[in-house]
Amino acid sequence: MIKYLGSKRLLVPVLGALAEAVEARTAVDLFSGTTRVAQEFKRRGLNTTASDRATYTGVLAGCYIATDARDIDRAHLAGILADLQGTTPARGYVTATFCEQARYFQPKNGMRIDAIRQRIEDEYAGTGWYPILLTSLMEAADRVDSTTGIQMAYLKSWARRSGRDLELRVPALLEGPGEVVVGDVMDTLDTLPAADLYYVDPPYNQHRYYANYHVWETLVRWDEPEHYGVACKRVDVRDEDTRSVFNSKRTMPAALAEVFARIRSEVVIVSYNDEAWITAEDMEDSLREAGHEAVAVLGFDSKRYVGASIGIHSPTGQKVGTVSHLRNTELVFIAGPQEKVEAARAAVGTTMNTRDDTSRNTGDDRRHRVHTV
Template sequence: MIKYLGSKRRLIPSIVGAVAALPEARSVLDLFSGTSRVGLALKASGYRVVANDHNAYAATLARCYVQADRERLLSDASTLVAELNALPGSPGYFTETWCERSRFFQPKNGERVDAIRESIARRGFDPELEAVLLTSLMEAADRVDSTTGLQMAYLKEWAPRAHQDLALRVPELLSRAQHGAGEALQQDALVAAEREVDVAYLDPPYNQHKYLGNYHIWESLVLWDKPEVYGRACKRVDCRTRSSPFNSRPRFVEAMRAVIGRVRARWLVVSFSDEGYVTREEMEAMLATRGEVRVIAHDYKRYVGAQIGIYNPAGEKVGRVGHLRNREFLFVVG
């Protein structure tokens, strides 16, 4: 899977364990699905998963990992990945924007991305198969990027992996879950929250950093709308206008309360960090309106970018990081 700030890779066993402990739970809504790492793990455990995210790249990942089933798509996906891997590079929008105007990828790999993405766009695959191929392309590009894991900036010196050749792989497709087919949504959280499920898993944004800005290249790669860009990172112009109340300190509490109240699931499982806008106690108070709250705490090192330090746009170190570890809380409610 792609590198992702906020990924719950280390928390997966606790999340799946928390859901497994809920009696007769068979379906789970992942309301802020991101990479769909949680949804994939829940699908592997047999749950019918509904994964939702308002960003197009995240909805594509969910369509691949949650909605698409191995038995229907693996053969075609394997054949097409081999065909796409054989395409020669052809420079275009991706190369110009993120290899020449900025330096996220080596031009040789940008040219391959351009050729493969144009081929996918021309051929009009059904949505699930297209999602599998786009996920394969995202993950291949992620393996040869030159970042710390965020697309707000690229490294001053090329990352060693950036010199490798782009190579697509078939994503980890799972068979249909025991309790039913998965589904991928791209809706506002308040709309998706009304889906009828047994468990709702909530992992909302924690702070002012928008995932769209952090992963704008994937959004443009999936939409393939070739937008105008700005700044040294060549971000999509709509990074300036697309916003979420969860990324706003004044609006966060109201937005979180609204989602908690709208969810129709019997149980809630909520991930939240001590780097977020509210304290553990404040989150517990909000969730207590839905029932008894149990809290599991985990201590982790912060992501690698935080450990490197604080730099200005010229690449000069201008400050020290306040802390190198954070606590992740898992709230089980109901």
């Protein structure tokens, strides 16, 4: 998996256990990102749909969710990747933009990326191999990049891994059915299937994944966009239609409440954290207003994003501030029928955490009712 801000790597086993506990057979991962959670659901036998607005997510989901490993000749796939690995390097857009003007990759790997990406486009576009090969290339590039995990900037000195040679590997494909839907959730939600479980992991703040991972968006689209700034971001990052209602503190709460109301699922699981725009109390209220009988809230101690460890710096690279804390609490909300929520709670060994009318009316401090796991 590629490095990703907000990745649920440590929560994946818990989310998988919750899916099994509520006896889900079908699931939708609504803000799928790298598809890590969708993969866990599929691995556990759920017929899974991955949905996101990012083009690179569509590719990752095409590889890991929509592709059934039983339909793939692994020896043939390995042969294709070996052939692509031997492609003669050639200087192109990636080298010029992300190696020379910026420093995301060392030029030797930029030229490999350019040459391999063009061959994938010329020889495999429109085939079932396309998302698998693009995923292999994206993951190979991620293993030799020189960033902290987001592409709003790159390291001042080359990361040690960036000196390695780009290496294509066979992705760890999964058996079973799945689907992928690409588009803004506010536009696609009514077209997504009804499912036993919906998993919702919305953006937490104003930072947009389209900008944070513009290199992957360009690598997948292969459209050689005009760019701006030191980070060589795509010019369309500035366009209004690449912005999401979930990246605005003013519009996000209402948009999320609308999503909850439109979801067609008996059980909804939501990931959030205690630094985000919506409080745990408001999230509970929103889920209950969408018609869910019970809501449990689980808390998981977690390291903050990588930027917190690096510290606060000026544009010239000078350290100018002190980070207040390095850890936060990842919150998992489970909403649905009482018996399903109780089963989910039992699966992770916590005390039931639901609200009733009495607690809602007495103004109790519900922050103390989030159970840390």
